[in-house]
Amino acid sequence: MSDVKSDIEIARAAKKKPIQEIGEKLSIPRDHLLPYGHDKAKVTADFIKSLEGRPDGNLILVTAVNPTPAGEGKTTTTVGLGDGLNAIGKKATICIREASLGPNFGVKGGAAGGGLAQIVPMEDMNLHFTGDIHAIGTAHNLLSAMIDNHIYYDNEQGIDSRRITWPRVMDMNDRSLRHIAISLGGVTNGFVREDRFDITVASEVMAILCLATDLADLQERLGNIIIGQRRDKTPVTVKDIKAEGAMAVLLKDAIQPNLVQTLENNPAFVHGGPFANIAHGCNSVIATKTALKLSDYVVTEAGFGADLGAEKFLNIKCRKAGLNPKAVVLVATVRALKMNGGVAKDDLGTENVQAVKDGCANLGRHIENLKKFDVPVVVAINHFIKDTDAELQAVVDFAKQTGAEDAIVAKHWAKGSEGVTELAQKVVEVCESSRSAYKPLYPDEMGLVEKIETIAREIYRADGIEADSKIITQLKDWEKQGYGNLPVCMAKTQYSFSTDASKRGAPTGFKIPIREVRLSAGAGFVVVVCGSVMTMPGLPRKPAAESIRLNEQGQIEGLF
């Protein structure tokens, strides 16, 4: 294996073009590219505004089977397909999420993609990048400080300090901040209360930034955030605290999408990174819409497997942003399907066609689910070196039988765009055929409980949901308050269709227990928590940070 280069070695050897040249591929004038160094830039809001009325390109979602420890390569396929579309002469742009900095100091950080299908600059994207997440954290914490300051002075709004739901945030894995007591130390430090820090990307501000259509919409949504309750249990919003203007000012740069490039010098927007459980897990609407105005094909992805990521992309992002996806690429690997078929990780290297066939039940259910949104599905089999022809053929046969447009082996990891031209051709054909008649799974008007039941039944194939009367009452109350038309955002394990992470494949005979519901009134969805949700990770016993340093050449060691 010594001649196989690591992702970071490949990324460092990349022949990056000046970001202005990447912008030129999309006809972005240099004045409207705000550079951050020579290889990153933001596209100005003014330029984005000038694009109004232009026709949109074709939107392609890349999603995947349920994740396993074997790895599926969803981002790698997203990047590879983008390069492949450019290679066959199409003007294509990639849109993915940006990474949180904090977790890289716990466990080693990752590439955006892998092998010959990567987005660069990799180091920057794992560190401060263009400062978006710092800006989000600052806007979030300004609101936190203003809430306690409001109480410290006259508390004109009558905020009940026991019922403040707005935490503080930090972009760090810091378990000590999960549960704290603040305002200790006497009168001048305020009123003592309990509080917590979440990791910054879990902030509702991140979800809002990713769903806002422009800065004015962002400010409006920030104003709608509910931060807690008064003594009479009425909700207190950010507008009541008068923080939305200052928060929007802090986010005026962060809302502008970041342009970077693939190893093959094709344009990629990397912008926004909301949690995929308590939020919708997609890059920003602004980036996606801008890319659609500037290119004929836009390849994007969503967090986790298709049961969570694609469902939220289609039911939340596309619905709210008025997007019309033309095709879904569903990524599977022989290895992942084998694990879904019951093979242990250590045995993945041995050919096992039957296990692949068994594991295809997971793939099949995702294909069926996606077709419920009336979008055509192309299966991409992300090739690994030990896959056998018989195993690959089993997946192809199964996928075609189950209603996929096609199933195509893609070798972008090893070969870059030349390994993925067949997939690219197929995607183009599907898009041009206008076979997509995208519609969300449920209408806005459906009740909140019914929306949850619909997803549980149609996507998870559960026998129903289980929820306390307290939760049902809460949902009904929100409907009365005018929030009934919001979509629901499911927070569930990504490893299974069920809420039991160990149930791979296509489990049946289970119910979905609802533990808790939360209203993200600014982002515009109701979060439905179906398991434990961790919003502040901790560092491991031996954090990656202990090994991270700059070597003599000024290169970063230990981060990857």
Next chain:
Amino acid sequence: MSDVKSDIEIARAAKKKPIQEIGEKLSIPRDHLLPYGHDKAKVTADFIKSLEGRPDGNLILVTAVNPTPAGEGKTTTTVGLGDGLNAIGKKATICIREASLGPNFGVKGGAAGGGLAQIVPMEDMNLHFTGDIHAIGTAHNLLSAMIDNHIYYDNEQGIDSRRITWPRVMDMNDRSLRHIAISLGGVTNGFVREDRFDITVASEVMAILCLATDLADLQERLGNIIIGQRRDKTPVTVKDIKAEGAMAVLLKDAIQPNLVQTLENNPAFVHGGPFANIAHGCNSVIATKTALKLSDYVVTEAGFGADLGAEKFLNIKCRKAGLNPKAVVLVATVRALKMNGGVAKDDLGTENVQAVKDGCANLGRHIENLKKFDVPVVVAINHFIKDTDAELQAVVDFAKQTGAEDAIVAKHWAKGSEGVTELAQKVVEVCESSRSAYKPLYPDEMGLVEKIETIAREIYRADGIEADSKIITQLKDWEKQGYGNLPVCMAKTQYSFSTDASKRGAPTGFKIPIREVRLSAGAGFVVVVCGSVMTMPGLPRKPAAESIRLNEQGQIEGLF
């Protein structure tokens, strides 16, 4: 007054040049300017390294009399003098500190300079700028998380959780975080202990970044930080926690100085902003040294009045960085001297020559003090519109009698560089005369107590210091541990030579009480606290944030 434009109006009307053109004035190749938008850039560490061995330009410190509510205009004079030097044909660069974001949401933010002597882009400099302070906060908080993580697992170092002195930080005015309890909520959240948040710029990481000579030196200094004690009271350093490498990686961009421009398109480095009480209050050594390699004249400033700012600049920054200042410009205003002479703020508009003469006692003491460092002093009288000729003449006469090289009225606020050419000429003459024989006030070898006494006697003119035996013992202990050769960093009110803020002018007959001493082993100084020190501000009853928003034109309202 309606035809007098505000600082922000002037700044917005500035005809900024692309930052690459500003870099060209200093012969910085475009490849070595890392742009942040079109009007800000960082100078690469590689380029800075390539400058080694080049001769240095002339370093000029701008300092001031003790601050009063009347305003002195130290930064305005720094900027004006830089423009003035360029106007008379000299290649001059300005070096000032960068501002903390948080406080601008409490009380309105400020310009860098004022009137026609400003540095732009003003909005960015009051917001995220190039992200340096975010990077500092992240590096700081990574260490905090690693300390608690170390204890959470095996606590191999035997850290005494009651004696951790390393807080957490946030760039926000948030009084609720001044005193907190962390790790509540059970076993998986760690061991409960008390903690605090400081505002980010109060972090020792900021002081270190501003005193480090390069990234390797930064990493070494970070490693030397003492974060607390073991049960046996021995100090625990960052190296013991193995955090210095990762912290340096987080700071690799932040350590590169930021280039911006004045309204007259002259180069300015705005880099680093340590507290002027618990730290040394000067912009980064790297910025100052880089500017000296790239220009014939470098104009810089230090926080507060000359008793604190200049003393620390000369005793800490110049000593440690091997800088040789050629001249000190001491800024005074007729208004400030009147207040030092006993006039109330409301009466400043009336001519009062006697009060000016009385207030000159403050100016005189600063002149005498500065001459103890063997640097020539030029007094700059920052002109205000209501100053009378008789008042101005009184200052000029006094300054010359007291040993200043000259005292010159400067009108840069109203006229830009053309109002300050006489001062610029005089400064050039003084620099070229080689009259400076800069030496620090005390040698490295002097004991810590004696260093404090020397400053109290020679600078403050106190009758001595008052300190508990506990404090004296602590200082002696540090001497035994090898820290005796460090300079001392005085934290005292900036409003008086004494520790009583109400004693303006040139008070006598007082002692300096030492409340507390702190070892900043990474930055390399011993902090001597002579009064209350606030390291986390609060928001006021009506925070500026409530009025901050973007208007229809996308301009920021309420921030200034």
